[in-house]
Amino acid sequence: MVTPLPLRVLPMGESGVLIEVESLAAAIALHARLDGSRPAGVVDLVPAARTVLVRVDPARLPLAAVRSWVARTTMDAAPTAPARSSVVELDVAYDGADLAETAELLGVSADALVRAHTAAEWTVAFTGFAPGFGYLVSPEWTFDVPRLPSPRTRVPRGSVGLAAGFTGAYPRDTPGGWRLIGTTTAPLFDPDAASPVLLAPGTRVRFRASRAAAPAAETATAPRDRVETPPARGAEAAASRSPEPSIRIGEPGLLATLQDLGRAGYASLGVAGSGALDRGSLRTANRLVGNPEGAAAIEVTMGGFRAVALRDLWFAVTGAWGPIRLDGHELDPYEAYAWPAGAHLHLDWFRSGARAYLAVRGGVEAAPVLGSRSRDVLAGIGPPPLRAGDELPIGSDPVDPIPVATVAPWGAPHDDEIEVELAPGPRADWFAASALSALYEAVWTVTNDTDRVGMRLNGPALPRVRDDELPSEGMVPGALQVPPSGRPTILLADGPVTGGYPVLAVATDAALDLLAQARPGTRVRFRHARPA
Structure with a gap:
């Protein structure tokens, strides 16, 4: 008997939807099914803890067609399992700063914690936070590890950590709140490789204990192919x-x-x-x-x-x-x-x-x-x-000449006060009705906490009706995230691809250029986006 897979399709602005399912396992399966049947016009499929984000080019694939595609793809309640990938084995020196304390919190010895970590076969459920940072899960892992009370300002590259039911390794120096149990020198993210991310979603992983992590080229038994260019000679070399x-x-x-x-x-x-x-x-x-x-x-x-x-x-x-x-x-x-x-x-x-x-x-x-x-x-x-x-x-001159006339009307950016159109976000039901009223009635101010990653706004707190933690889910530029403080942040082009704060609304694509010119002190008024 064919029945629909339980899910909710939620809006994520004017060019995406967030598909919510009941569990991490269901999200992994859904991502595999969608990835196997993706139509032209799908820009990104981003799996996360309970969701899959679908981003499209609306000019090539309207959102109505996306919803129909999702419905067709998820009708089978018992889909065939995706093909199993080969196992990537990582050497880890279990010398992490938090190993002993984490083991004590869990009521086991440090050696027992290491044995459990190496005995499990892990799967990359999704990535996020930083390029190449995989969230790994395993049915054999039974520990729920609390994050640090205060995140570190710098976690060294290669650190292997635990948080909640996940393990992961940091591809580069970043802040982080996971508990560190070891280090690896595996090339987790190499933009020059044919496959830049070693631990992509769906990859199976095993950790091997070593006294000292091996050199980077030797840490993964399933290394990625690099893009090699043969030496150029003669005229080719000059060119x-x-x-x-x-x-x-x-x-x-x-x-x-x-x-x-x-x-x-x-x-x-x-x-x-x-x-x-x-x-x-x-x-x-x-x-x-x-x-x-x-x-x-x-x-x-x-x-x-x-x-x-x-x-x-x-x-x-x-x-x-x-x-x-x-x-x-x-x-x-x-x-x-x-x-x-x-x-x-x-x-x-x-x-x-x-x-x-x-x-x-x-x-x-x-x-x-x-x-x-x-x-x-x-x-x-x-x-x-x-x-x-x-x-x-500077490159060689292009074929096109320099235009003899101005190509577009121009004028100074209006940055004293701007109007920004917002499309619906996926988590409006996390907020009180008064939050939506305040969002559109208040005049917001761009704060000094603004860069290419995001823009923090000052204004009235947007009250929530849900205070529980939101599992990480896909984000898009323009997403208006609301942390517990109630003051929103608008994600911009360099923002994280996943996040754990609820998104109340999403700035339209056209509004992103307007926001790019907003300076600290600029006043912002929000308006509902006009229907397409």
Whole structure:
């Protein structure tokens, strides 16, 4: 007999749905089924503790079609089990700072805890928190391990930890509240590998105790293939050399990073989309100098940027509004200008808006990571933030000429007060009715706790009717998370791909560019998104 699988399909903004099931095991099975039948237009499938997030390109796959696809895929109550992957074995030195204390909390010896950890066969249920950070579960693991009362500000790369019913290993130095029981030198995240994440969802894992963790190349018995490029010779070698430096950074200002249109499609591996926060301004800047819209440019936050051209170039500046000077001569934004070799460009502190985009004809060259030259400040991937003295290469001139007329009307960003449209979020039922009234009636203020990861707002507390902990679930840019304090945070391009705070609403895609230019002190009013 065929019966529908018990689930709820919840809204996640205008380009996603969150499918909630009864258990972690059901979420893993659902993710496998959806992944095996995904139609064109699905951008991401992100499994989590009780949910699977489906993100789509609405122009290719409407949300109504997504709901029909989910219904068809989940009709079979007893689906065939997904194919079992090979087992990845990780060497672990069980020398963690919390090993003895954790064993005492659980009422066992440290040796018994290690034996239980190595005896179990684990499966990566989902990833999140950081690229390559897998949440591993096992039916043989019976311990429920409490997190640390106060998270560490720095957990070293390779640390193996426990929290709740999960185990996991930290791919890079990050803050964290898991209890550390050991270390591994396994290459958990390698963006240059053919498969960048060692512990992807569905991977089976066993841990092996060792006195000292083996060298990185030897820690995993199922290593990933790297993308190898044979040495170039003759003309090929000349063509493959990096372009000569074309720009030297004098001062980066508050923050200057390389950004393009991001790296979509890797959220299930814990990698955010990243990319320019104000995508419209990036596209316009590139069009002004004849580049493809997605070429890499320099995103300058709040101004204070200086650079000198090392060869003759063309450039344009869009987005935030402030004095633009070339060798002391003031120029207008949203225009293409010649930038002669030796000339000094200065983007002074912005008067309106928060982020400007400096596009140079040919695009800024850098080694792509997962198909993008964008810097993800939370994950620490992509080209590092620019520093004084950095020299940047510029690509060859594109085919398209520099337009002879302005490509779009322009004006200073309106950052005193903005109106942001919100689409429904999945957890409105966690909040009192008064919370929705306050959300749309109050005037909110952007706080100083704002960066590429998220924007914290100050205003009235949004009361909840549920105070229990929300199991981690998929997140999207624009998600309006509400922590226990009741003051919301809007996730931006570098935000985490999973999170444990309920999402009341989601900013529309068009509103994200508007939010990118909001400065601390900007007033924000929310409005219901117009039906599509």
